[in-house]
Amino acid sequence: MTKPTDLVQGTLDLLILKTIALQPLHGWAIAQRIRQVSNRVLQVNQGALYPALHRLEQQAWIKSAWGESENNRKAKYYSLTRAGKKYLQSEESNWHRLSSAIGLVLKNV
Amino acid sequence: MRRLQSLFNWLFSLFHKNSLDAELSDEVRFHLDRQIAENLSSGMSPTEARRAALRDFGGIPKFTEAARDARRSNFLENLLQDIRFGARMLRKNPAFTFFAVSVLAIGIAANSAIFSVADAVLLRPLPYRDANRLVIVWEDASAYGFPNDTPAPGNFADWHARNRVFTDMAAIDFGGSFPLTGQGIPEKLSGRAVTANLFSVLGVSPALGRDFHPEDDVPGATHVAILSHGLWLRRFGADPQIIGKEIQLNYAKATIIGVMPRGFQFPDRETEIWTPARFSKQDLANHGSHYLHVFARLKPAVSLATANADLSVIAKQLQAQYPEENAKLGAFAVPLRDQLAGNVRPALLMLVGAVCFVLLIACANVANLLLSRAAGRRRELAMRLTLGATRLRILQQMLTESLLLALLAGALGLLLSIFATQFLAALIPNGFAPITGANLDPRVLLFTLAVSLATGILFGIIPALRVSRLHLAPSLQQSAGRGAVGSGGARLRNALVISEVALAIVLLAGAALLIRSLANLYHLDPGFQSDHVLVVHTPLSYPRYDSFPRRVSFYSQVLAKVETLPGVLSAGYTTWIPLTNPGGATSITIEGRPEPAPGEHLIPNIRMISANYPATLRMKLIAGRFFDRTDGAGTQLVALINETMARNYWPGENPLGKRFKRGNYKDDAPWFTIVGIVGDVHQAGLDLPARPEMYLPYMQHDYGYDPEYLAIHTSGDPMSLAEAVRQQVWSADSEQPVSGVMPLSDMVDDNLASRRMQASLLTGFAAIALLLVTLGIYAVLSFAVSQRTQEIGVRVALGAQPAQVLRMIFSQGLKLFAIGAALGLTAAFFLTRAISHLLFRVSPYDPASFAAITLLLAAVSLLACYLPARRATHLDPLIALRYD
Numbered sequence: 007m008t009k010p011t012d013l014v015q016g017t018l019d020l021l022i023l024k025t026i027a028l029q030p031l032h033g034w035a036i037a038q039r040i041r042q043v044s045n046r047v048l049q050v051n052q053g054a055l056y057p058a059l060h061r062l063e064q065q066a067w068i069k070s071a072w073g074e075s076e077n078n079r080k081a082k083y084y085s086l087t088r089a090g091k092k093y094l095q096s097e098e099s100n101w102h103r104l105s106s107a108i109g110l111v112l113k114n115v
Numbered sequence: 116m117r118r119l120q121s122l123f124n125w126l127f128s129l130f131h132k133n134s135l136d137a138e139l140s141d142e143v144r145f146h147l148d149r150q151i152a153e154n155l156s157s158g159m160s161p162t163e164a165r166r167a168a169l170r171d172f173g174g175i176p177k178f179t180e181a182a183r184d185a186r187r188s189n190f191l192e193n194l195l196q197d198i199r200f201g202a203r204m205l206r207k208n209p210a211f212t213f214f215a216v217s218v219l220a221i222g223i224a225a226n227s228a229i230f231s232v233a234d235a236v237l238l239r240p241l242p243y244r245d246a247n248r249l250v251i252v253w254e255d256a257s258a259y260g261f262p263n264d265t266p267a268p269g270n271f272a273d274w275h276a277r278n279r280v281f282t283d284m285a286a287i288d289f290g291g292s293f294p295l296t297g298q299g300i301p302e303k304l305s306g307r308a309v310t311a312n313l314f315s316v317l318g319v320s321p322a323l324g325r326d327f328h329p330e331d332d333v334p335g336a337t338h339v340a341i342l343s344h345g346l347w348l349r350r351f352g353a354d355p356q357i358i359g360k361e362i363q364l365n366y367a368k369a370t371i372i373g374v375m376p377r378g379f380q381f382p383d384r385e386t387e388i389w390t391p392a393r394f395s396k397q398d399l400a401n402h403g404s405h406y407l408h409v410f411a412r413l414k415p416a417v418s419l420a421t422a423n424a425d426l427s428v429i430a431k432q433l434q435a436q437y438p439e440e441n442a443k444l445g446a447f448a449v450p451l452r453d454q455l456a457g458n459v460r461p462a463l464l465m466l467v468g469a470v471c472f473v474l475l476i477a478c479a480n481v482a483n484l485l486l487s488r489a490a491g492r493r494r495e496l497a498m499r500l501t502l503g504a505t506r507l508r509i510l511q512q513m514l515t516e517s518l519l520l521a522l523l524a525g526a527l528g529l530l531l532s533i534f535a536t537q538f539l540a541a542l543i544p545n546g547f548a549p550i551t552g553a554n555l556d557p558r559v560l561l562f563t564l565a566v567s568l569a570t571g572i573l574f575g576i577i578p579a580l581r582v583s584r585l586h587l588a589p590s591l592q593q594s595a596g597r598g599a600v601g602s603g604g605a606r607l608r609n610a611l612v613i614s615e616v617a618l619a620i621v622l623l624a625g626a627a628l629l630i631r632s633l634a635n636l637y638h639l640d641p642g643f644q645s646d647h648v649l650v651v652h653t654p655l656s657y658p659r660y661d662s663f664p665r666r667v668s669f670y671s672q673v674l675a676k677v678e679t680l681p682g683v684l685s686a687g688y689t690t691w692i693p694l695t696n697p698g699g700a701t702s703i704t705i706e707g708r709p710e711p712a713p714g715e716h717l718i719p720n721i722r723m724i725s726a727n728y729p730a731t732l733r734m735k736l737i738a739g740r741f742f743d744r745t746d747g748a749g750t751q752l753v754a755l756i757n758e759t760m761a762r763n764y765w766p767g768e769n770p771l772g773k774r775f776k777r778g779n780y781k782d783d784a785p786w787f788t789i790v791g792i793v794g795d796v797h798q799a800g801l802d803l804p805a806r807p808e809m810y811l812p813y814m815q816h817d818y819g820y821d822p823e824y825l826a827i828h829t830s831g832d833p834m835s836l837a838e839a840v841r842q843q844v845w846s847a848d849s850e851q852p853v854s855g856v857m858p859l860s861d862m863v864d865d866n867l868a869s870r871r872m873q874a875s876l877l878t879g880f881a882a883i884a885l886l887l888v889t890l891g892i893y894a895v896l897s898f899a900v901s902q903r904t905q906e907i908g909v910r911v912a913l914g915a916q917p918a919q920v921l922r923m924i925f926s927q928g929l930k931l932f933a934i935g936a937a938l939g940l941t942a943a944f945f946l947t948r949a950i951s952h953l954l955f956r957v958s959p960y961d962p963a964s965f966a967a968i969t970l971l972l973a974a975v976s977l978l979a980c981y982l983p984a985r986r987a988t989h990l991d992p993l994i995a996l997r998y999d
Contacts, residue, residue: 033142034149052146052171056139064128066120075145077152082142089117 018050018058020101023067023086023094030085032075033059059084067093193508197515204516205523211488215481216524218890219570221883222477223528225470227563228535232542233463234558236456242378242548243451244318245412250422251454252284252409255430255445259718260806261698265289266409267440268394269402270433274409274446277429280422281411285313287382288392289406292654294852295350295388297363303654303852304346304364306388307381313389314341316412317381321373323347324358331372332391338369339391344377346387364390366659366850382408383545402433402440405698411448422448434714439779442714455546458952462873463542465950469625469880472618474566476887478574479611479618483891485517485578486608487898496582510579517575518568525567529560541872577607605902608895609931615891616935617942619884620972624943625950626881627964629874632955636867642757642796642805643693643732645859647684649833650692651840652855654823659850663817669847670813670822674725676843682830687728688813688822690721692859694866695824697799700806703775705764710780719760719807720798721777723820726812729755731828732859735794737761739771742790746812753812754787757795760807777818787811801866802955826859833858873953885975892979896928900983908992917988924987928980936969 025031025039036059037050062068067090075081086094128135147168154164205212240246252274256264266274268286275284286309293306311332320326321341331339340362342351351357361368369390380386413422426446433441453460489496496509540549581604653673660666670688677686691699702716711717726742737758746753754775761770770792776784787809795805813822825844829836837856844853864871900907907920947959957964 032145034146056142056146060139064121064124066117066124075149079145079148080141081145082138087117087120089120 018054019062019067020094020097021048021050022055022058022062022084023090023097026068026084027086027091027094030071030073030083032073032081032083034081036084062090066090193511194515197512198519200512201516201519205519208488211484212520212523215484215520216527218477218480218887219521219524219574220527220531222470222474223525223563223566223570224531224535225473225880225883226566227528227532227559228539229463229466229470230562231532231536231556231559232539233467234556234562235543235547236459236463239558241452241455242319246451248413248415249317249451250281250411250413250419250448251451252411252426252446252448254405255447256405256443257445258443258714259700261405261700264444265405265698266407266446267402267405268398268407269400269437270441270444270446271407271409272394272399273433274426274429277432278411278422278425280414280417280425282414283312283316284409284411285310285316286392286407286409287313292652292656292852292854293364293388293390294366294656294850295362295364296366296850299350301850301852302350303652303854304388305385306340306390307386308390308392310392310394313381313410314375316410318412319376319379322376323355324371324373326373327389327391332393334393334395336391336393338364338367339372340364340369341373341375341389342371343375343387344379347374364388365656378548380546380548384549385545402437403702410451419448419450438713442712444714455544457544459542459544459869461950462869462953465625465953466542466873466876466880468946469622469877472622473880473883473887474570475573476615476618476884476891478570479615480887480891480894481517481520482574482577483608483611483894485575486581486604486611487894489513489578489582490604493582509582513579513582514572514575517579518571521567521571521574524570525563528567529563532559532563539872539876541868581607605899608898612888612891612895612931613935613938615884615888616932616972616976617939619881619888620936620939620968621943621946622877622881622884623968623972624940624947624965626874626877627968628947628950628954628957628959628961629870629877631957631961631964632953633867633870633874635956636801636870639797639801640794641693641801641863642794643734643859645863647829647831647833648732648859649827649829649836649840650855650857650859650862651825651827651837651844651853652823653825653844653851653853655821655851660821666821667814669851670725672847673825673844674727676846677825677827677840678727680836680839680843682836684828684830685727685731686825686827687731688723688725689728689824689826690723690820690822691798692824692826692862693732693796693798694800694862697803699798699820701777702779703777703809704780704782706774706776706786716779717764717807719756719764719809721818721820722808722810723813723818723822724810725814725822728826729793729810731826732796733828734796737792737794738769739789739791741793742810742812747814748816750815752785752787752815753790755791755793755810756789757793757805757808759795759805760809761792763807785816801863802870870953870955885972888972889975889979892928892931892976893982895931896924896980896983897986899927900924900987903987904990907987907990908994911990912992920988921984924984925977925980928976928984932973932976936972940965940969 021040022036025036025043031039033052033055037052037055040048040050059068059070063070063084066087068084069087070082070084072080073083150168150171151161151164154167155161159167241249243249252266254264254266254270255262266286271284271286278284288308293304295302295304309327311327311329314320314326322344324341327339327341330336342357347353347357354360357371357374360371362371363369375389411422413419426448430441430444430446434444456463499509500506543549655666655669660669674686674688677683690696699720699722700718701721702718704711705717724742726744726746729736729741739755741755742753756764756770764770765773770789773789774786775789776782776786778784793810796808797803797805798808799806811818825840827833827836827840834857841853841856844851907923910920943965944960951959
């Protein structure tokens with residue numbers, strides 16, 4: 007299991023941005039979604055999640071709004087801003103480039 | 116766009132901190148609730164579910180802090196909080212705060228005050244256009260003992276015509292006195308006759324009226340004058356209609372054509388009026404009399420080296436062209452600023468170094484205090500770390516506290532420096548605008564702020580870093596009162612004290628050397644006695660005194676009248692009283708010697724005196740006799756010479772009875788017979804050697820040099836006779852300006868003022884350093900004793916004698932002193948060389964000075980050790996063991 011501290015900071019940002027790209031989610035759901043999608047490999051510590059969310063919001067990649075949760079409670083939903091969408095695209099392609107490069111190195115050296 | 120949004124978010128979070136914090140806790144609560152619900156549904160018990168959810172989250176306070184930090188709104192918030200907290204801490208420890216602030220304020224004040232002087236002399240541009248292109252051009256007459264000689268008008272004219280490196284060259288006359296008569300009391304203005312282009316060379320135009328035109332600057336032109344702003348205010352009530360008005364200047368009508376702008380001064384502060392020099396063709400062909408100051412502006416892209424090369428070439432041409440006068444003369448240019456700053460520059464640099472040292476010592480002292488205070492606050496800080504404060508946050512808080520201290524000290528220091536600056540005015544050479552501490556200069560303000568902040572970081576960073584690197588467990592376990600800093604802390608504190616000692620040694624060494632120099636200067640025999648001598652300046656003017664008998668009659672009358680005043684022992688006139696003119700030389704030819712090669716002629720100083728002048732100044736008679744009243748018109752022409760002249764011109768011979776004439780070999784001039792040899796008088800400065808010098812009795816013959824200075828030897832306070840002497844001069848000539856009435860001893864003091872100032876400043880700084888070091892050693896040892904109370908108690912309980920305990924503490928203190936002194940003496944050994952040219956007859960490695968200051972510091976260190984050591988020996992072992 008990968009500990010969240012092992013995630014490079016940019017990686018957590020990327021995961022968050024990708025997770026909320028489809029639909030606005032609240033913090034808990036973001037953590038759950040990352041865990042599910044990664045087949046429980048990636049555990050996001052809440053202690054890191056919220057600072058990351060606030061930082062991304064501060065940088066205006068994402069925005070937040072209060073809404074009703076599944077169980078009818080007030081929850082803060084995060085969604086991408088337009089700048090955030092562009093940023094996600096460029097970060098995604100960066101990631102692919104990087105990971106395939108690393109893959110090449112691992113395979114061939 | 117996004118950046119704007121980001122900025123907006125930040126601002127928003129700054130001002131909506133509370134609502135955002137509420138939102139955050141809502142968000143967290145929601146998250147926890149969801150997690151608890153999830154855990155419950157996976158089969159945990161309610162307590163377990165809650166605990167697991169919380170555990171997942173990590174520490175809530177820490178997390179909240181981190182989330183806040185992510186919004187970056189914390190910085191300012193923290194800062195305000197830290198400032199409030201810091202202010203509270205400072206208020207709670209008034210003794211510490213008072214001590215730290217005063218120590219730092221002294222250091223900062225010294226820096227600000229010296230900076231304001233250094234700024235005025237070394238940094239601030241001179242108030243002329245492109246002032247760094249301005250140079251002063253000198254004749255190099257080293258062969259005759261004048262390395263910086265005032266150029267002859269002929270040389271000036273030739274440089275001006277031939278050079279290819281200056282856009283223009285201007286000259287000012289020897290200058291001096293401009294009697295202003297007509298309205299009000301006659302007054303001698305300090306003025307200069309200048310070439311018409313002087314102000315354009317400087318790049319400054321009159322604020323009112325016009326500049327000189329070339330037509331004003333020819334013999335026979337109508338007399339015109341330009342006033343300084345100060346004179347215009349003082350004497351003419353700032354009359355806006357002044358232009359075109361006529362005044363009586365030099366007993367002739369002159370038209371005022373201009374007023375210079377406020378603050379303009381050239382070449383010195385005293386000059387209040389400028390007139391055209393009106394050189395004649397003969398003047399401009401004269402290569403023999405050297406009395407001008409020449410200023411020039413470098414052409415764009417011409418370097419000083421190029422200019423000097425060009426001047427050398429011209430000087431060579433002139434050597435060939437006028438071998439008689441110029442055979443040994445060179446020419447060179449010096450940047451105007453360097454010239455004006457003169458030897459104040461090295462002194463200022465020394466003082467800048469000294470105040471830096473003082474500030475460093477102050478910083479070390481306060482850092483030490485902070486360290487011991489931090490030791491007391493370990494538990495508080497450890498608690499805060501455990502409660503989720505980050506180390507960065509603690510660092511920030513500690514630094515805020517020290518910056519707060521430093522800024523307080525800076526404000527106090529600024530106040531102190533405003534007062535101090537007024538006493539530093541004597542450090543500013545006359546060519547620069549005077550500084551007044553009263554109006555706060557923005558540059559000084561900025562400097563003080565910068566120094567304060569740098570100081571705060573300097574003394575705050577080490578304690579802050581140490582504290583923020585704190586290890587939690589041992590700190591919390593430690594007993595509250597002591598909180599040992601551990602060996603690392605002790606090492607740090609020792610290192611600080613050692614560096615204080617070393618810095619203080621360097622300062623003390625410099626001060627000791629300067630004091631010895633000053634003492635040497637005061638004990639130097641200047642060849643005259645300055646006590647009980649009143650000096651009065653009464654330069655005669657022409658054409659009123661064209662006739663020699665009239666001049667003789669003026670001097671005889673004044674001397675006769677003054678000598679009959681009660682309280683006057685004797686009175687004498689001289690061309691130049693010592694310290695007013697380093698030169699004043701003329702060439703002579705000695706009877707019976709072959710014609711000297713070109714440039715080899717002898718040029719002693721010449722002084723025209725009345726008979727009683729040597730007695731009035733109590734000059735020494737080495738051989739022969741002084742003048743007496745029989746040396747008058749129609750008798751044998753006589754002369755006195757000084758020892759240096761006797762030694763240099765008549766080596767191995769007895770000059771008494773020998774004859775010489777003024778002028779060169781072929782000149783037809785009367786012969787003078789040497790009747791006396793007198794002791795050397797230091798004319799140029801107390802610290803400068805005497806030149807060959809001769810004295811001729813003025814009344815005997817018209818030599819073309821008029822006595823200007825009246826010296827009066829009085830039995831009581833010389834100044835008490837000032838008014839009576841003035842009246843006597845006016846009773847001889849009611850229109851004769853009388854100025855410069857002052858005791859000769861004041862003139863001697865003025866001559867040493869700059870050195871005295873340097874020595875007393877450095878001594879002051881060294882004294883501050885000494886005090887701070889004493890406190891530093893005391894503080895470290897007291898702290899060490901309080902740290903070792905238990906250990907000492909055990910030793911005493913086991914039978915250690917008070918002497919042993921005493922020795923233990925003393926040896927710790929003296930070890931610090933010894934290491935510091937060794938380092939300091941080594942550093943001083945290298946650094947005092949830098950001030951060797953500020954010293955007078957003292958080696959920069961003077962063993963006596965070094966030994967004395969080491970002993971002084973050792974004594975002071977012992978004193979600083981004594982109190983803590985005594986406390987240690989008086990410890991009651993029972994109490995000491997329980998001490999906790």
